[in-house]
Every structure is written in C-alpha cells, then in structure tokens.
Amino acid sequence: MAPLYFRHPASIEHDTGAHPERAERIAFLESALAERDWLGWETRAAPQASEQQLLGIHTPEHVERVRAACAQSQPLDLDTPVVPASWDAALHAAGGACALVDALLGGAAPTGFAALRPPGHHAGPNRAMGFCLFSNVAVAARHAQAAHGVERVLVLDWDVHHGNGTQAAFYDSDAVLFVSLHRWPFYPGTGAAAETGGGAGAGCTLNLPQHAGSGATEWLAAIDRRALPAARAYAPQLILISAGFDAHRDDPLGGCLLDSSTFGAMATRVADLGAELDVPVGAVLEGGYDLAALTASAIATMRALAGEV
Numbered sequence: 001m002a003p004l005y006f007r008h009p010a011s012i013e014h015d016t017g018a019h020p021e022r023a024e025r026i027a028f029l030e031s032a033l034a035e036r037d038w039l040g041w042e043t044r045a046a047p048q049a050s051e052q053q054l055l056g057i058h059t060p061e062h063v064e065r066v067r068a069a070c071a072q073s074q075p076l077d078l079d080t081p082v083v084p085a086s087w088d089a090a091l092h093a094a095g096g097a098c099a100l101v102d103a104l105l106g107g108a109a110p111t112g113f114a115a116l117r118p119p120g121h122h123a124g125p126n127r128a129m130g131f132c133l134f135s136n137v138a139v140a141a142r143h144a145q146a147a148h149g150v151e152r153v154l155v156l157d158w159d160v161h162h163g164n165g166t167q168a169a170f171y172d173s174d175a176v177l178f179v180s181l182h183r184w185p186f187y188p189g190t191g192a193a194a195e196t197g198g199g200a201g202a203g204c205t206l207n208l209p210q211h212a213g214s215g216a217t218e219w220l221a222a223i224d225r226r227a228l229p230a231a232r233a234y235a236p237q238l239i240l241i242s243a244g245f246d247a248h249r250d251d252p253l254g255g256c257l258l259d260s261s262t263f264g265a266m267a268t269r270v271a272d273l274g275a276e277l278d279v280p281v282g283a284v285l286e287g288g289y290d291l292a293a294l295t296a297s298a299i300a301t302m303r304a305l306a307g308e309v
C-alpha cells in the first residue's frame with residue numbers, strides 16, 4: 001500500500017498571473033516529483049468537493065459569492081485574484097483534502113498529501129482572503145466528522161502565516177485541536193498566544209507565535225515542548241498538517257529561516273506521533289512561494305511522512 005498524492009490539472013488552470021501564489025508552484029513541484037518517480041507514491045485525481053462538504057464549514061452566501069466572483073474574474077480581495085477556472089480549482093482543492101481523509105480513514109493509504117491550489121487556511125466560513133477561496137483543511141476535518149464519525153481531529157498548521165480561517169471554523173468547537181506555528185505579529189494579524197478557543201472549544205486552539213528570523217531551533221522546540229504534549233493530551237483520531245512551506249529561508253514572503261530539512265524534521269515528529277497514537281497522518285498544501293524551496297520542502301515532508309527518514 002503506497003502513500004497517496006492527490007492532484008488535479010485544475011490546479012494549473014487557476015491563473016493568477018504574476019502573483020506569488022501561482023500555477024508554477026504546482027508545475028515545478030510535480031515535474032520534480034515526476035523525475036523522482038513520485039517517490040514511489042501513487043497519484044490520484046482529486047475529486048470536486050460536494051456542495052454538502054463545503055457547507056459543512058462555509059455559508060451558502062460564501063459559496064455563491066466565490067462562484068459568482070470566479071465567473072466574473074472579480075478578485076475576492078486585493079490578494080485574491082480569480083478567473084473562471086478558479087471555481088473548478090477550488091472545488092478540487094477542497095475535494096482533494098476530503099478524499100485524503102477518506103483514504104486515510106478507510107485504510108486505503110498509510111499517509112498522503114493533497115497538493116492542490118488555491119490554498120485554504122485563510123478562508124473563513126463567510127470570507128475568502130489571502131489567496132484562499134475555501135478552507136480546505138477545515139472542510140476535510142468536518143468531512144471526517146460527518147462521514148466517518150471522527151470526534152477529534154488534530155490540525156497542525158506550520159504555514160508561516162496564521163491559519164485564521166481554520167481557527168475561525170472551529171474556535172468554539174472541541175472537534176478540532178488547532179495548533180498553529182506562525183510568524184507573529186504578521187499577516188493576517190490573528191494568532192496571538194492568548195487566542196485559545198471559546199465555549200466548548202476552550203483550550204482547543206493553541207497558537208505558538210514565532211518571531212521574524214526564527215529558525216529550526218525555535219520551531220522544533222515549539223513542536224516538541226508545546227504541540228506534541230497538547231496533541232497527546234487531546235488524543236486525536238486523525239492528524240492533518242496544513243503544510244505551507246513559506247517559513248523556508250528562501251521564501252520571498254515569510255521572513256523566517258527554516259530549511260527543507262526542518263520541514264522533514266517536523267513531519268517526522270508528526271509521523272512518529274501518528275504511529276504512537278495509531279492514527280493516520282495526512283498533509284494538505286498551503287503556501288510556499290519560492291519554487292525550489294517549496295519543492296525541496298514538500299519532498300522532505302513526503303519522505304518523512306512515508307517513514308523514509
């Protein structure tokens with residue numbers, strides 16, 4: 001049973017021009033993977049998310065707003081351009097994350113990576129922003145609950161930006177433990193350590209802000225001292241990584257100093273946690289805007305998830 005890599009040509013059709021979150025991110029990564037025989041992973045076509053899956057997180061008004069904006073090539077905010085093909089890309093990006101969950105929980109794969117775009121973690125229940133249309137990981141976590149009866153999902157978000165959309169989707173819920181490492185203060189402004197969840201979700205949001213210029217020492221310490229103990233205490237039944245690679249030192253936007261090996265080291269820790277708890281681990285692509293850094297970091301993550309390092 002090989003790990004699964006979910007992809008779709010629609011990811012390339014979401015044409016954002018010279019924007020950092022651009023089609024070449026996927027094309028460059030996939031040409032490098034193809035040269036390496038996909039690391040032995042099996043590729044699968046990501047299906048479209050269903051309307052029901054989207055509505056597990058998003059309001060009907062949001063879904064219609066995204067649909068209409070794409071049809072008219074009307075940017076959703078200053079950072080979030082769209083074209084008509086973006087609608088299909090967004091459906092496959094969310095659907096790929098859900099299919100990853102189905103594969104992991106159905107025992108069809110030991111691990112997997114949904115490597116699609118647009119990314120998702122800034123999209124809130126009723127708002128697209130920051131290159132994100134639908135909150136792919138949140139939609140997938142809700143799908144795990146609704147379709148598989150999973151009661152506790154750990155989402156570990158290591159994108160350099162705070163995953164405000166994922167946090168908002170589950171802020172008042174104990175169905176997800178949302179753990180985020182991110183540069184702070186930084187875009188989008190949320191992610192202070194004091195944001196810890198509300199209501200039934202009190203204590204189920206763990207923000208681990210990192211300073212500009214932080215690197216492997218700080219980020220791995222946050223994983224070891226804060227994220228892993230919190231995860232063990234929560235006892236998740238599924239682990240999803242919001243895998244952005246923009247904390248890499250070569251990233252043009254991130255301002256942090258991780259190396260591709262740091263992403264591998266973080267992924268090894270998460271894979272080891274999954275093995276320890278006997279729960280599956282999957283990753284969903286978020287940011288990462290230097291093509292070579294994104295590719296090297298994604299490959300390091302995939303190898304670590306597959307237990308190669």
Ligand SMILES: [Zn+2]
Pocket residue numbers: 159160161244246286287288
């Ligand atoms: Zn980011």
